[in-house]
Amino acid sequence: MTTALDLSNLRPGFHDPVKEGQAAFRVILDAMSNPGSMKSLSLAAQVPEDVGSAAGAVLLTLADMDTPVWLEPSLAGGELSIWLRFHCNCPLTLDPSAAAFALSKSDAALSDLNQFNLGDAKYPDRATTLILVLPSLTGGETVRLQGPGIETEAKIAPCGLPADFWSVRTEVNSKFQFGIDLMLCAGDEIICLPRTTRTLEQGS
């Protein structure tokens, strides 16, 4: 059965998709090439469900009919899903292992990163890109980073991640080239952590 989308409360997306999409992509590319660096990714429109303009702009820039998007269960079927279907025309999936992009704003998704697509040995590019909406990208516990794109060492201190998150991530990414590429978003700020970025133990 198909039902018409309720578009009565639909919020706008990009004002000028071509120019704004290009500008947003360059910010995302800059963030992905320099893991751990915080970039500003603003959006004139307010994104539904308080996921913030950075996470919204990432999906407006990159999601389309070729990329199944997984939303955490509490967001599925809500205002955000209608917004994505209207502006991105992307399929929404309930199966995290089928998702090209996954968006989560609570701890629910993070206990088991293995539920997402970790890629194929021959096609590691098929792995899910996980967008985490956090309360803030500063003020949390400091994590030190090394890897491609980082000259010596980078430090981030995002708030709102579960205590065991970094060890779970290290475990999942330990079988490189399998792994999950992360985009940490809060409001209009974004930090990208590709699977090659290693976290250092505190004090090591």
Place this chain on the structure above:
Amino acid sequence: MNAQANDAALTATSNSPERYYTYGYLDEQTKRMIRRAILKAVAIPGYQVPFGSREMPVPYGWGTGGIQLTAAIIGPDDVYKCIDQGADDTTNAVSIRRFFAKVADVATTEDTAEATIIQSRHRIPEHPLKDGQIMVFQVPQPEPLRGLEPREMETRAMHAYEEYGLQYVSLYENVSAFGRIAATAGYPVMVDERYLMSPSPIPKFDNPKLHNSHALMLFGAGREKRIYAIPPHTTVRSLDFEDYPFETQKWEESCALCAADDSYLDEVVLDDQGQRMFVCSDSHYCSDRRAQGFRGPMAGHELVDIDKGAGQ
């Protein structure tokens, strides 16, 4: 008329306000597909991401991969430089530069330091690159193992299992046949100690510039439909042996026009009497040095002015 003024004259007939092509030539769906491939390429340095390469208004082999990469990333605030064999004023470089001046409304330049996007075939500019710059390479054959193993499924498996013994055997055979590793361009590199990568047909002279570069390096192969990347500050090692270490080309001569002894030199045959000169392959680097007053043994040679005659 110099090349830049010439470009300006041609872009005066920009297609705005009535635009005949979408901004950046490619449609938005294609740009998103390429952008996603670029992000995965950056996340897995050296791995070749398959992408749906499009027909471009130039034939395969003229830089369709690089043009598609540039079209997917370029914006109105960019300053664009395009070189072919190091030179800004060759036919292919001029055509591609005009193309983006027209479809993307960007400023163009020959100055390496001023450019935000540098598209290239065969060279990395001599002037050191800086943070925030993006190098776009046009790649004919992205697969470093293709000459050794023609089957794509096999080479893909070799990359998946990091099975690069064949490449070392090939280099060893080189040493046994020639007494040295004879490859001079497209010299294979290991990226972040994981993926074997072809640096595109840049001379091995440029390989050290890939290592811990400040600029992001993007590689696009249009016919072969592959995109790969090296993020800034990434380990890039040219393959070698302990007893046959990697070496770059060296010249006994210095540039005949600007006396540079640290740049990649092209040999130019001047007549059929055996006269020849060596000049910088990087045309902007050479003219910059001449403007600073450096003079080589053949300074003032008529070849210096050859680019000034172009377009008249």
